[in-house]
Amino acid sequence: MPPPPLLVPALAKAMSIIDIVAREPGITFSQIQKNSGLAKSSTHQLISSLCQLGLLQVSTDGKHMLGLRLFELGSIAASQRIVEREALPYLRALTNDVQLTCHLGVLEGHEAVYLAKVDGNLPIKVNTWVGKRVSLYSSSLGKALLAWLPELQLDQVLTHVDWRINTPNTLPDARALKEHLALVRSRGWATDDEEDVPNIRCVSAPIRDMRGNVIAAISAVGTILQIDVERFPELAAQVCATAEKISTALGHR
Numbered sequence: 001m002p003p004p005p006l007l008v009p010a011l012a013k014a015m016s017i018i019d020i021v022a023r024e025p026g027i028t029f030s031q032i033q034k035n036s037g038l039a040k041s042s043t044h045q046l047i048s049s050l051c052q053l054g055l056l057q058v059s060t061d062g063k064h065m066l067g068l069r070l071f072e073l074g075s076i077a078a079s080q081r082i083v084e085r086e087a088l089p090y091l092r093a094l095t096n097d098v099q100l101t102c103h104l105g106v107l108e109g110h111e112a113v114y115l116a117k118v119d120g121n122l123p124i125k126v127n128t129w130v131g132k133r134v135s136l137y138s139s140s141l142g143k144a145l146l147a148w149l150p151e152l153q154l155d156q157v158l159t160h161v162d163w164r165i166n167t168p169n170t171l172p173d174a175r176a177l178k179e180h181l182a183l184v185r186s187r188g189w190a191t192d193d194e195e196d197v198p199n200i201r202c203v204s205a206p207i208r209d210m211r212g213n214v215i216a217a218i219s220a221v222g223t224i225l226q227i228d229v230e231r232f233p234e235l236a237a238q239v240c241a242t243a244e245k246i247s248t249a250l251g252h253r
Contacts, residue, residue: 013038014046018066021056026063083207083216084115086249091118091218094242098235100222101126104207105134106215107145110160112136115216126200126221135196137161137177138170140204143190144217147181148206154178169195189236192221193229201227203235205243210251218243 013036020035021027027035033043047064050056054069087104095102095118104116111133119125136142136157146154158174171177184190192202204219220239221227227235 010046013042014050017043017046017050018055018070021064021066025065028062028064032064083246083250087207087216087218087246088116088118090242090246090249091116094118094218094220094238095120098220098238100220100226100235101128103128103141103219103221105141105145105217105219107136107157108133110136110157112139112142112145114141120222122222122226124223124226126223128221135166137163138166138192138196139219140190140192140202140221141217141219143177143181143184143192144204144206144219145214146177147184147190148214154181166196167194167198169193171195187236189240190217191232191236194224199224201229201232203227203232203239205236205240207243207250208247208252210253212252215250216246218246 016036017032017038020032024031024035029043029047032047033040036043038046047056047058051058051067054067057065057067059065083106084104091102091104099120099122101120102118103114105112105114112135114128114130114132114134117128117130134142136146146157149157158177161174163173164170165172171180188205190204192200192204194200196202200221201224202219202221204217206214207216207218209215218239220235
C-alpha cells in the first residue's frame with residue numbers, strides 16, 4: 001500500500017533541511033541545496049524561515065547549524081517522556097483503585113495536552129485520547145497546571161485563552177478563574193463540575209519536580225453517575241496521594 005500523500009509538502013522539505021544540517025553541522029548553503037535537491041529559491045526561503053523560528057542558525061561565514069529552539073524543544077520532549085515513564089505505573093494503580101479514566105497532562109505553550117491515558121473497567125468511558133488538547137480554564141487538569149504558575153506567567157497564558165461558555169457552570173472570565181485558582185491552591189486539588197462538558201466531572205492534582213515546580217498534573221474523570229459531588233473530597237485524596245508518589249519518584253521531597 002503506498003504511503004498517504006503529505007498534507008504540507010513545505011513542512012516535509014523544511015524537515016529535510018533540518019535533517020541535513022543535523023547530519024553535517026557547519027554545512028554551507030550550496031551543499032544544503034545540492035543535498036536536498038530543492039531549487040535555490042525554495043532552499044533560501046525555507047532556510048530563512050527556519051532561522052527566523054530559531055530552528056537553524058547561520059554563522060558569519062555562512063555555516064549552518066541547528067538552532068537553540070530545537071535544543072529547547074528537545075529538552076522539553078525528553079522531560080515529558082521521563083514524566084510519562086515515571087507516572088504510568090502509578091496512574092494504572094490509581095485507575096484500578098477508583099475505576100475511572102485517568103490522565104497525565106502537561107502545559108504546552110498556552111494549552112494543556114494529555115501525555116497518557118488509562119481507562120477503567122466501567123462500561124461507560126470518557127472519549128479522550130493521548131495528544132488531546134484540553135481547556136485550561138474549564139478542565140480540572142488545566143486548572144491544576146495553572147494554579148501554581150507565577151502571576152506574570154499566568155497573565156501571559158490567559159491572554160491567549162479563547163473564553164467560551166461551554167456549560168452553565170463554566171467560569172466566565174479571567175477574574176473568576178483567578179479567584180477559583182486561589183481555592184485550588186489552598187486545598188491542593190482542582191475540580192471540573194460539568195464546566196467543560198455536560199455530565200462530566202473530574203478531579204486533578206499537580207505533579208512537582210525536584211525543585212518543587214509544577215510540571216504536570218493527573219486527573220480522574222467520569223460521568224456524573226460515576227462521580228457524585230459528595231465523592232470529590234475522597235477522590236481528591238486518592239488523586240493527590242498518587243500525584244505525591246509520582247512527584248517523589250521525580251525527586252521532589
